[in-house]
Amino acid sequence: MSVPALSTRGLDKSFGSLVVARDIALDLPQGERYALIGPNGAGKTTLINLITGMLKPDKGQIFLGDQEITSLKPDERVKCGLVRTFQVNTLFPHLSALEAVTLAVCERRGYAGSWWQELPAYGDAVEEAYAILVSLRLGANCYRPTHELAYGQQRLLEIALALATKPKVLLLDEPAAGVPQGESAELFAVIANLSQDIAVLFIEHDMNVVFRFAHRIIVMVGGRILVQGTPQEIAADMRVREVYLGGARHG
């Protein structure tokens, strides 16, 4: 078996006496789609913050391919090919969608430090950004300021910004959060159509979506991984049922 695109070993994190991550070990193979599920407060977003470097783990290691990235800064991890989106829109309100994605492309191509040529001169970056927006069906709205876009379009822009970094691993934190059910299927169709070179780990609460799009499912409860397996295994697992139906063991 080839090296996983992303793996963690023994990640621990606590805030005082509150344990938010305990001994997290996972392997995300190249090109796979994994779902991360669990009740509220299970530590799913915390895990994404740990993996992307927005939080420092107390213990443990993170690998991207065979490179250890535990001590890298968030922006350096992005340069290595690890990128995330946010559960709550974390966008650039007064930049147009085109400008925002062009910015991300410029950062990747190393143009963002140059201040002697004006933006239209970097045609390749602008074209690439536009192509990404068109592929996410944002082409027609790409000249509008982000804050004027419809909510669903802003969710797509979250993903467009991530794709502009040319990731190997994409972590999606509830990509369809707040999107009406009809539109969320459309959003996940976009995610399902992403290049097979990108490994995706997504957090999602809608079990229909999870069972439809995930190759494997990781269940977190109280900062620990309870169980991981194929959708069939998870559906049949009594402990998972207890967490979701019994509600007795909230983290």
Added chain:
Amino acid sequence: MTLSTEPQRYLAAQIRWQPVEIAFWLATLLPFVLTPNYLVLASQIAITALFALSLDLILGYAGIVSLGHAAYFGFGSYTAGLIAKWGWGEPLTGLVLAAAAAGVLGYVTSFIIARFRHLALIMITLGLGLLLAEAANSASWLTGGADGLQGVRMWKLFGVFPFDLYGTAAYSYSLVVLFLAFLVARRLINSPFGLALRGIRENAIRMPAIGAPSPAHIRKVYTIAAVMAGIAGALLAQTTETVSLETLSFARSADVLVILILGGAGRLYGGIVGAIIYMVARDQFSGLNPQYWYFWIGTLLIAVVIFLPNGILGGMARLLRSERSRA
């Protein structure tokens, strides 16, 4: 440069020179004809505008609030003044050296600046400003202390034009330097780097998540802004042939912030428009009753912040937009 595609044409249209901009710069020549007795004031306005423009680069674009920006203005001022005092009165080389000195100071301090945001940043810039002002005060053997730097003698500009009482040379010199600095700032703002700065202002949290090294960007723009502030300070020293502690004072840092907020931060012309209004108003009001002049500025500032949260230029832009949508 070929603009083959729609997105490129759109971006190019955003940064094209507008007729109103060209008209504005032509209008800066009017004082030579209309108010030849006020050229000294005009040169002070141009210098203040340049100082405000430098603050706009960090505040209006990168979102770095500074209450100590006079540090770089004053440092440039003293550098230019001392060079002339020590016997080299040539203005242009003095200007370049002062810019370099302010740039070095800006680069060194930028390492502290880039690590903080919000209230901490305001306090740190304030502290740096106070520190430098007090250092200049105590080093009176070098700076002349509270008496100011005496004995600054400038040579003629290009060996031809003297800095005289009428201010013709002073205004011409300041205006040309302001315009050149403006061209640089305009280019910077419209570059990929300028886009990254706006990204930092719009959402500092997202920047690392798209692979952007924000601290490096901040260090760079802070250094550039320090160079520009240093040039403004040097212009003041050279055109007035004196340097006072006031160039480093907290009041100057606060004034330039007020000027930029009045005019409209993040709009390139905001600092320039703010400087014109502020300096002309001060000239007029202080003629009426000098001791109450800040009363009017206070009133104006509160009114602008309440009714025109994006400054005077922001208000005008909004007015234009609503006119257009009505038509």
